[in-house]
Amino acid sequence: xxxxxxxxxxxxxxxxxxxxxxxxxxxxxxxxxxxxxxxxxxxxxxxxxxxxxxxxxxxxxxxxxxxxxxxxxxxxxxxxxxxxxxxxxxxxxxxxxxxxxxxxxxxxxxxxxxxxxxxxxxxxxxxxxxxxxxxxxxxxxxxxxxxxxxxxxxxxxxxxxxxxxxxxxxxxxxxxxxxxxxxxxxxxxx
Amino acid sequence: xxxxxxxxxxxxxxxxxxxxxxxxxxxxxxxxxxxxxxxxxxxxxxxxxxxxxxxxxxxxxxxxxxxxxxxxxxxxxxxxxxxxxxxxxxxxxxxxxxxxxxxxxxxxxxxxxxxxxxxxxxxxxxxxxxxxxxxxxxxxxxxxxxxxxxxxxxxxxxxxxxxxxxxxxxxxxxxxxxxxxxxxxxxxxxxxxxxxxxxxxxxxxxxxxxxxxxxxxxxxxxxxxxxxxxxxxxxxxxxxxxxxxxxxxxxxxxxxxxxxxxxxxxxxxxxxxxxxxxxxxxxxxxxxxxxxxxxxxxxxxxxxxxxxxxxxxxxxxxxxxxxxxxxxxxxxxxxxxxxxxxxxxxxxxxxxxxxxxxxxxxxxxxxxxxxxxxxxxxxxxxxxxxxxxxxxxxxxxxxxxxxxxxxxxxxxxxxxxxxxxxxxxxxxxxxxxxxxxxxxxxxxxxxxxxxxxxxxxxxxxxxxxxxxxxxxxxxxxxxxxxxxxxxxxxxxxxxxxxxxxxxxxxxxxxx
Numbered sequence: 001x002x003x004x005x006x007x008x009x010x011x012x013x014x015x016x017x018x019x020x021x022x023x024x025x026x027x028x029x030x031x032x033x034x035x036x037x038x039x040x041x042x043x044x045x046x047x048x049x050x051x052x053x054x055x056x057x058x059x060x061x062x063x064x065x066x067x068x069x070x071x072x073x074x075x076x077x078x079x080x081x082x083x084x085x086x087x088x089x090x091x092x093x094x095x096x097x098x099x100x101x102x103x104x105x106x107x108x109x110x111x112x113x114x115x116x117x118x119x120x121x122x123x124x125x126x127x128x129x130x131x132x133x134x135x136x137x138x139x140x141x142x143x144x145x146x147x148x149x150x151x152x153x154x155x156x157x158x159x160x161x162x163x164x165x166x167x168x169x170x171x172x173x174x175x176x177x178x179x180x181x182x183x184x185x186x187x188x189x190x
Numbered sequence: 191x192x193x194x195x196x197x198x199x200x201x202x203x204x205x206x207x208x209x210x211x212x213x214x215x216x217x218x219x220x221x222x223x224x225x226x227x228x229x230x231x232x233x234x235x236x237x238x239x240x241x242x243x244x245x246x247x248x249x250x251x252x253x254x255x256x257x258x259x260x261x262x263x264x265x266x267x268x269x270x271x272x273x274x275x276x277x278x279x280x281x282x283x284x285x286x287x288x289x290x291x292x293x294x295x296x297x298x299x300x301x302x303x304x305x306x307x308x309x310x311x312x313x314x315x316x317x318x319x320x321x322x323x324x325x326x327x328x329x330x331x332x333x334x335x336x337x338x339x340x341x342x343x344x345x346x347x348x349x350x351x352x353x354x355x356x357x358x359x360x361x362x363x364x365x366x367x368x369x370x371x372x373x374x375x376x377x378x379x380x381x382x383x384x385x386x387x388x389x390x391x392x393x394x395x396x397x398x399x400x401x402x403x404x405x406x407x408x409x410x411x412x413x414x415x416x417x418x419x420x421x422x423x424x425x426x427x428x429x430x431x432x433x434x435x436x437x438x439x440x441x442x443x444x445x446x447x448x449x450x451x452x453x454x455x456x457x458x459x460x461x462x463x464x465x466x467x468x469x470x471x472x473x474x475x476x477x478x479x480x481x482x483x484x485x486x487x488x489x490x491x492x493x494x495x496x497x498x499x500x501x502x503x504x505x506x507x508x509x510x511x512x513x514x515x516x517x518x519x520x521x522x523x524x525x526x527x528x529x530x531x532x533x534x535x536x537x538x539x540x541x542x543x544x545x546x547x548x549x550x551x552x553x554x555x556x557x558x559x560x561x562x563x564x565x566x567x568x569x570x571x572x573x574x575x576x577x578x579x580x581x582x583x584x585x586x587x588x589x590x591x592x593x594x595x596x597x598x599x600x601x602x603x604x605x606x607x608x609x610x611x612x613x614x615x616x617x618x619x620x621x622x623x624x625x626x627x628x629x630x631x632x633x634x635x636x637x638x639x640x641x642x643x644x645x646x647x648x649x650x651x652x653x654x655x656x657x658x659x660x661x662x663x664x665x666x667x668x669x670x671x672x673x674x675x676x677x678x679x680x681x682x683x684x685x686x687x688x689x690x691x692x693x694x695x696x697x698x699x700x701x
Contacts, residue, residue, distance in 0.1 A: 001512065003437035004372075004444050004505075005201070005281055009364035012447035020449055020501065027496040031489040038485035038556065042477060047558050049470060050477040078646040099646070116473070122322045122406060124565045124634070128649055131632035133564035135472045137406050138324065142473030155649045159565040159634035161318050163325070164248055167638040170645045 049134070051144040052113070058138055061117045065092040069102050077103055077172070090115060090143070093156075093171075095123035095136045097163055100156050100171025108151045108177045116142045124160030127173070133159065151177035194285065198595055201438075204361070205596075208289035209279040213272045213596050215296055217589070220268035221680060223303065227260030228673050235670070239663035240641055240656070247638045248316070254636060256310045258319030262420070262577065263335075264303045267342050269585050270376070270427050271299075274349040276596070277373030277430060282366065284356035288348065295344040302337030305330050318636060320417060323394060323409040332395035339391070343384045346377045368444050368451065369437070372430025375454040380423045382462055386415030407474045418465035421573070424581040425495075426457055428543070431584045432502050432536060438591050439533040440526060442502070442509035450501050456494035463487035470560035477557075484555045492552055499544045531607050535587025538615035543580025546622055547572060565636075568629025571622050578669075579618040586676050587611065593680065599687035607679045614672025620665025628658045 002008060016024070042048055068083065068091070075082040081102040085091045087110030094101045096119035106112060116125060118138040125134040130150070134142065158169035195204045230253045236244040237253075245253060279286045286292055309315040314328035321327060353374070356362060366374070390412040397404045433450075436442030444450060466483030469475050510522035517525070527533045550572040554563045563569060593601050601607050631651055633640055640659075642649045 001443040001508065003441060003509070004368035004433035004450075005437045007282075007362045007364040007367050008444070008447050012365060014446065014448060016446045016449050019504065020446055023500045024449065024497060027493055027500075030496075031493050034489050034552070035485055038481050041556070041558060042481055045558050047561055048477065049480075049557055049561055051473065053473050053476075080646075121325050122410075126565065126632060126634055128632055131562050131566070131630070133471060133561060133566065133632075135410075135469075135564065137410070137473055139406055140473040155647060157632070157634055157649065159637065160322070161251065161325075161636045164251065164316070166251070166636070167247065167640075167642075168645045170642055170647050170649060172647045 047132075049144075051142050053143070054141045055139060056117055056141040058117070058119045061092070061115075061141060062094060062119060064115075065094045065101065068092045073102070074105065080172075082174075085112065087111065089113070093125075094119060095125070095158070095169075096120055098158070098165040098169035100158075100169070103172045103174065105174040105176065106148050108148050108175050108179075111145060111147050114144050114146045116144075121162045122160045123158050123162050123169070126157040126159040128155040128157055130154070135160065148175040151175045200595060203280055204283035206279050206285045208286040208292070209275050210596055212286060212289065212292050212296070213275045213280075213592070215293075216268050216272040216275065217592060217596075218684070219296075219300060219303075220265050220272065220585075221677065223260045223264035223268060224673075225677055226307070227257050227265055228670065228677070230254075230257035230260060231666075231673075232670050235663060235666040237638065239659060240639075241660070241663075243639075248313070250638045251316050251318070251636075252310065252313060255316055255318050256307070259306055259310065261582075262319060263338070264306075266424055266577070266581065266585075267338070267420075268299070268303075270380075270423060271296075271342065271345045272592075273427050273431065273588075274345060274373055274377060276592075277370045277434075278349045278352035279356070280596075281370050282352070282356040282362050284352060284359065284361040286348070287351045287355045291344060292348055295341040295348070297341075298344070299338050299341030302334045302339070302341060305334030305337065309334065320413065321394070322413070323397065323404045323406050326398055329395060329398040332391050332398055336388070336391050336395060339384050339387045342380070346380045346384075349373070349377050365447075368447065369430050369434045371451055372426055372433060372454055375458050376423050376426030376430065378458050379419060379426055379461065382458075383416055383419035383423055386412055386419060390416060407472065410469060410472060411474075414465045414468040415462065418468060419462050421577060422457060422461040422491075424577060425461070426454065428539070428581045428584045429454070429495075429498050429502075431588045432498065432540060433505075435532050435536040435584070435587050435591070436502055436506050436509065439530055439536065440506055440509050441513055442505040443512065445501055445505055445508065449497060453494040453497040453501075456490050460487045460491040460494075464491055464555070467555040467560065470555075470557055471564045480557060484557075488552075488555050492548070495544070495548060499540065499548075502540065529608050530590075531611050532587045532590045534615075535583050535590070535611040538611055539580050539584040539587065542575055542583065542615060542619060542622070546619065546626075547576030547580055550626060551576060563629065565634060566629035567625045567633045567635050570635050571624075571626030571629055574618065574625065575622040579615065579622060583611065583615060583618070586614065589676075589680055593683045593687070594690045597684050597687075598690045599683045600690050601679060602683040602687045603679050606675055610672055610675040610679065612672075613675060614669055617665050617667070617669030617672050621662055621669050622665075624658050624662035624665055628655060628662060631655050631658075633659075 069081045072083045072085045074084045083102040084105040090113045092115045123136040154173040156171035236242045237250045309331040315331035317327045396402045463483045507522045515525045
């Protein structure tokens with residue numbers, strides 16, 4: 001037997017001991033379980049990060065977002081338009097230093113295609129309190145099919161550093177439950 | 191060449207005077223950046239702890255950038271250069287080929303590092319470690335990184351050359367020792383990593399002076415080929431040091447060279463692709479690319495760590511039994527030299543790296559879990575366990591042997607040195623776990639104010655977050671204390687310490 005500081009002499013490619021073989025077997029077996037789970041969960045699971053991906057000029061994305069806002073705007077809160085698009089539509093969320101535009105009002109249980117992009121730097125989409133995180137990269141349109149699962153007055157925190165005002169970058173997203181008539185999440189000062 | 195060597199009285203290795211000098215220079219440089227990065231860490235911690243909220247926003251982001259670069263790049267890589275000079279020329283009892291190139295590289299690395307520090311401290315590079323394009327720093331920042339990388343790459347080349355020279359001059363018999371083999375894998379990964387570094391920092395430098403365009407998504411892809419693969423250099427170096435510390439502290443043996451070496455080779459083959467997990471919630475890559483790289487490729491690298499996680503403790507057990515520590519099933523562990531900071535660092539490094547860093551890392555590499563972890567505090571919670579609790583702690587343990595064997599000084603304040611790994615490891619354990627828990631509430635990383643006091647929309651995290659952040663702060667402060675103890679012990683030993691006695695007693699001295 002020698003230490004790891006001594007050069008092994010002669011042929012060192014020898015069969016491993018029983019305990020070592022057993023451990024490598026267990027570890028490899030566990031890796032195989034993980035291997036199987038990755039694609040399996042991608043197919044079975046309901047929260048995948050794969051969307052419709054496309055290169056986009058920031059100006060073009062901004063123009064599309066403005067058009068979207070004009071189409072479905074229902075109010076304004078803190079200077080940011082509140083938009084209520086119909087279920088099934090394409091919705092646009094623009095990140096820029098240092099806010100999220102517009103405030104989306106979505107219906108629980110309805111499907112939307114959420115388009116994310118940035119006007120300037122990388123931003124991070126963090127949905128509070130669900131804790132869902134996506135990277136928002138300029139020049140790319142990241143579109144995900146989403147179904148809001150819970151009603152509420154949600155927040156979008158930027159969690160990618162985007163300059164000195166980064167920590168003030170917080171947006172709002174409203175999910176209403178149409179079946180429960182009583183919930184009145186208004187769009188603020190309409 | 192005859193007068194250039196001394197014989198180490200403890201290991202009986204022949205040490206080339208240039209290897210001695212280069213190790214010293216690089217280790218001292220590493221410690222200087224550890225101090226800079228450590229002070230930054232302390233200030234960042236006291237700011238994120240909202241009760242104190244020490245720095246203003248601008249200096250918080252600046253300090254965070256300084257902390258990342260000083261620790262993750264300058265401290266770690268300078269120390270790794272020392273490891274390469276040790277694992278090559280010293281372990282093989284060989285000479286440093288072309289020592290002048292070694293010194294030139296050292297100067298280039300130092301100039302690069304100081305340029306980057308200058309850019310950061312003067313507010314020209316508030317861009318974080320990742321410096322995602324189009325967030326722009328002053329061109330000198332990118333140039334400094336490039337210089338530093340060129341210097342490091344040259345030292346890696348010198349390490350390869352030292353292997354060739356040792357072989358040709360027959361300074362050892364048989365194959366290179368496992369520690370050298372581990373360092374060799376780290377060096378090979380370093381070539382791949384620094385290749386990515388050149389591929390991304392050179393275009394980014396040109397972009398910063400307005401010559402070319404860099405695509406933000408391409409930047410993220412190639413940058414992480416550098417940013418994550420660099421952590422695999424640390425991994426290779428750390429595991430090599432684990433084997434070395436096992437050998438030095440308790441005479442741990444290598445159970446099977448084939449198994450241990452194959453595991454190192456798995457790192458080279460697969461770890462680079464695993465960097466793809468940084469892009470799991472990015473817009474560009476498709477699901478097949480994400481799943482392939484972060485499962486099939488990554489798990490084979492994980493397998494390698496699981497193998498080392500077995501063979502090293504097992505080698506320690508067998509080594510202990512061969513030395514006559516044979517009582518019972520766990521006598522080898524109970525009777526181990528727990529008062530030797532080299533040994534306690536080794537064990538804590540393995541435990542924190544494997545159980546906290548490794549497990550969190552593997553889970554975050556899953557598409558759906560990444561969705562709830564990306565850019566939250568769970569991420570720094572993970573990598574502080576791997577890089578600080580694992581790599582930095584292993585480096586600390588190695589230092590307690592570096593001081594007597596290379597600097598030939600006695601370790602000063604021995605009672606303090608004995609408890610230092612306990613303090614540091616305990617602090618890091620509490621810190622990283624608290625950070626991870628805070629992240630599960632969605633608390634973002636790299637954020638100055640999670641109370642959102644001056645924002646258009648309010649957000650109040652659960653009161654549990656305040657508690658967990660408080661625990662994180664306490665853990666971080668304990669770790670900072672452990673870090674300060676390390677700096678005190680090492681700096682005092684090296685500059686004011688007594689000469690290491692064994693040598694003056696036993697030495698045949700110069701050969």
